Amino acid sequence: MLTNLLHQQLVCAECAGAPVTMACPGCGSVQESRKHHLCAQCRRPLVVRRLLSDETGEIRDEMQALADYLISHHPRAESLSRWVDNSSAAATLRDLAGGTLPLEPAAIIERAGSAQSASFLLPLLVQSGTLPDLHVQHARFEHWLRLWLASLEAPEDRLLLRQYNAWGLNSTTHTTPRGTAKARYQKQRAALRYCAKLLRHIHVQGHALTTYPQRELDAFLTGSPSQQDALAPFTRWLRQNRMSRLRVEHRKNQLAGNGFDSDHRWKMARLFLKDTHISPVDRVAALLVLLYGMHLTRIVAIERAQVDFLQDRVTLTLGKEPIELPRALGEALTDLLNLSQPRSDRWLFAGRNPGAPLTAGALGKRLNRHGMQTGSARVTALLELAQQMHPRVLSDLLGISTTSATAWWRLAGGDWASYPALR
Numbered sequence: 001m002l003t004n005l006l007h008q009q010l011v012c013a014e015c016a017g018a019p020v021t022m023a024c025p026g027c028g029s030v031q032e033s034r035k036h037h038l039c040a041q042c043r044r045p046l047v048v049r050r051l052l053s054d055e056t057g058e059i060r061d062e063m064q065a066l067a068d069y070l071i072s073h074h075p076r077a078e079s080l081s082r083w084v085d086n087s088s089a090a091a092t093l094r095d096l097a098g099g100t101l102p103l104e105p106a107a108i109i110e111r112a113g114s115a116q117s118a119s120f121l122l123p124l125l126v127q128s129g130t131l132p133d134l135h136v137q138h139a140r141f142e143h144w145l146r147l148w149l150a151s152l153e154a155p156e157d158r159l160l161l162r163q164y165n166a167w168g169l170n171s172t173t174h175t176t177p178r179g180t181a182k183a184r185y186q187k188q189r190a191a192l193r194y195c196a197k198l199l200r201h202i203h204v205q206g207h208a209l210t211t212y213p214q215r216e217l218d219a220f221l222t223g224s225p226s227q228q229d230a231l232a233p234f235t236r237w238l239r240q241n242r243m244s245r246l247r248v249e250h251r252k253n254q255l256a257g258n259g260f261d262s263d264h265r266w267k268m269a270r271l272f273l274k275d276t277h278i279s280p281v282d283r284v285a286a287l288l289v290l291l292y293g294m295h296l297t298r299i300v301a302i303e304r305a306q307v308d309f310l311q312d313r314v315t316l317t318l319g320k321e322p323i324e325l326p327r328a329l330g331e332a333l334t335d336l337l338n339l340s341q342p343r344s345d346r347w348l349f350a351g352r353n354p355g356a357p358l359t360a361g362a363l364g365k366r367l368n369r370h371g372m373q374t375g376s377a378r379v380t381a382l383l384e385l386a387q388q389m390h391p392r393v394l395s396d397l398l399g400i401s402t403t404s405a406t407a408w409w410r411l412a413g414g415d416w417a418s419y420p421a422l423r
Contacts, residue, residue, distance in 0.1 A: 043081070044070075044071050044080060045071055047080050047081045047084055048067050048070045048071055048080075049067070050084065051070075051084045051090060051093060051094065051097065052066065052067050052093065052094075052097040053097065054097055054098050054099060055098065059097070060097065060099070062103060062130065063096065063097050063130065065128050065129040065130050066093075066124070066125065066128045066130045068128070069124075069127065069128035069129070069130075070128075073342075073354075087117075088112070088113060088114065088117050089112065089117045089120050089121050092108065092111050092112050092117065092121060093121070095111060096108070103125075103130070103131065105122060105131070105134060105139040105143075106139070106143055108121055108122065108125070109122070109139070109140060109143045110143070115140070118140055119136075119140070119182075119353055119356070120352075120353045120354075122134075122136040122139065122140070123136050123353045123354040123355040123356050124353070124354045126354075126355060127354040127355040128354075135181070136355075136356075137181040137182050137184075137185050138181070138185070140185070141185045141188065141189070144189065145162075145165065145192075148189075148192070149161065149162060152196060153200075154199070154200075154203060157196060157199045157200070157203075160199070160243075161192055161195060161196060161199075164192075164195065164234065164237060165188070165192060167237075168233065168234070168237035169188060169191055169192065169233070169234075169237075170188070182356075182359065183297055183360065190226060190230065191229075191230040191233075191234070194226070194227050194230035194231060194234075195230060195231065195234045198217075198220065198231060198234075201220055209238065209243055209244040209246070210243070210244060212244070212246060214245070214246060214247065217246050217248070221248065225251055228248060228249075228250070228251045229250075229251065231248040232248045232249060232250045232251075234248075235247050235248045261380075262380065262384060264380075265290060265377060265380045265381065265384075268286070268290055268371075268372065268377065269287065269290040269291060271370075272286045272287050272290070272332075272370075273287065273326070273328040273329065274328070276332075278370070279366075280332050280333075280335040280336035280339055281336060281339070281349065281358075281363075281366065282366050282367060282370060283329075283332040283336075284329065284332050284333050284336050284348075285299050285349070285363055285366070285367060286367055286370065286372055286377075287329045287332070289367075289372075289374050289377045289378050289381065290377050290381055291326075291329070291381065292318070292323070292381065292385070292397075292398060293378045293379075293381035293382035293385060293398065294318070294378070294398070295360075295378060296360040296363050296364055296374055297360045298318075298399075299349065299360075299363065300347075300349045300351075300357045300358045300359065300360050300363055301357060302316075302318075302347075302348045302349065303346055303347060303348060304337060304340075304344075304345070304346060304347065304348050305346075306318070306348070307333060307337060307348065308322060313325075313330065314329075314330030314331075314333055314334065316333070318397065318398050318399040319395065319396050319397050319398055319399030319400070320396040320397075320399075321396045321397055323397055333348075336348060336349075344357070349363065382408050383408065383411065383412045384412075385398075385408075386405070386408040386409040386411070386412040387412045387413070390409075391405035391406040391408075391409045392405070394408070394409070
């Protein structure tokens with residue numbers, strides 16, 4: 001106990017003239033009631049040293065930056081201690097600290113074992129300055145690609161898919177800035193798997209790319225949108241390089257979805273506008289969906305630099321023109337900036353991994369707990385916005401393509417034939 005009774009009142013031990021038995025022996029602090037001997041401030045360096053010391057008990061020079069980072073960016077010493085004792089990522093760091101594992105991305109990914117550990121370790125090492133700046137998701141993808149290609153049975157398939165990844169798929173997957181790098185590389189992995197599945201099917205049928213009939217390809221297609229999205233650019237690349245005449249048509253862009261009525265949209269919007277007890281993360285994300293029809297993959301990719309302050313107004317730039325936000329949303333966005341500052345100096349929605357944003361899946365789960373159906377809300381918002389403004393204006397404000405904005409306008413039944421004259 002840090003307190004005693006004096007004249008029937010609860011006072012601290014020092015004021016009561018009693019010995020301060022729970023003072024931290026490192027700094028003398030009595031502010032923290034704890035089960036450990038040292039306070040959190042004094043305990044953190046010891047936990048970090050236990051993690052990163054080599055066999056001599058010292059921290060090597062190349063690991064000192066990581067030690068400093070963990071001490072300054074992990075305020076909860078108790079959770080840090082649990083992580084050091086139980087985490088597989090911490091076991092990998094011990095190997096790095098002991099010199100048994102080279103400080104190289106490929107070796108770290110191999111040793112980490114799981115994608116989750118690698119996704120945490122590489123950004124941590126880059127953010128702390130232990131590793132030079134690198135594209136973490138690209139490093140993980142290259143490691144996966146090397147192992148996955150080696151697992152394919154046919155050497156000609158390995159060569160073909162390596163060429164397609166470098167000269168076909170890589171150029172189409174990364175031309176758009178939308179979404180996070182993690183989502184783009186996940187899409188690239190899935191596309192390569194679909195292509196390999198088709199090539200394996202062709203071999204089983206006793207054909208080559210040049211002899212495989214189009215009718216059998218049509219029968220092979222399962223109707224899966226993901227399969228069609230993957231094979232359409234693959235067959236186009238094959239035709240461009242005169243390797244095949246096979247063709248898979250791009251599926252039509254289905255903009256319409258199961259929206260809900262306007263009253264429900266505004267009822268949900270009022271909830272997130274007025275209830276300040278809801279986390280700023282959930283409030284900002286929900287309102288960006290409800291008011292501006294943004295997709296979650298674009299929301300988590302918003303950077304702090306896209307937010308600006310003009311006198312008492314808050315603006316957010318999603319496309320070419322900044323959007324002046326409603327006061328309640330601007331205040332929530334300001335709270336979110338302050339909340340995410342210690343965790344990331346780039347991303348508005350900071351994720352758990354150092355230097356990485358929150359994932360769209362994690363954000364969707366947070367909003368679902370509030371009864372938020374993001375797909376329906378997005379459809380309703382975009383349909384109503386398309387009724388209220390010209391497609392070009394919609395494109396400039398929201399950062400969507402003019403083609404997509406026009407499609408939403410047509411779906412909403414808008415009539416802007418007189419817009420040029422009015423302007």
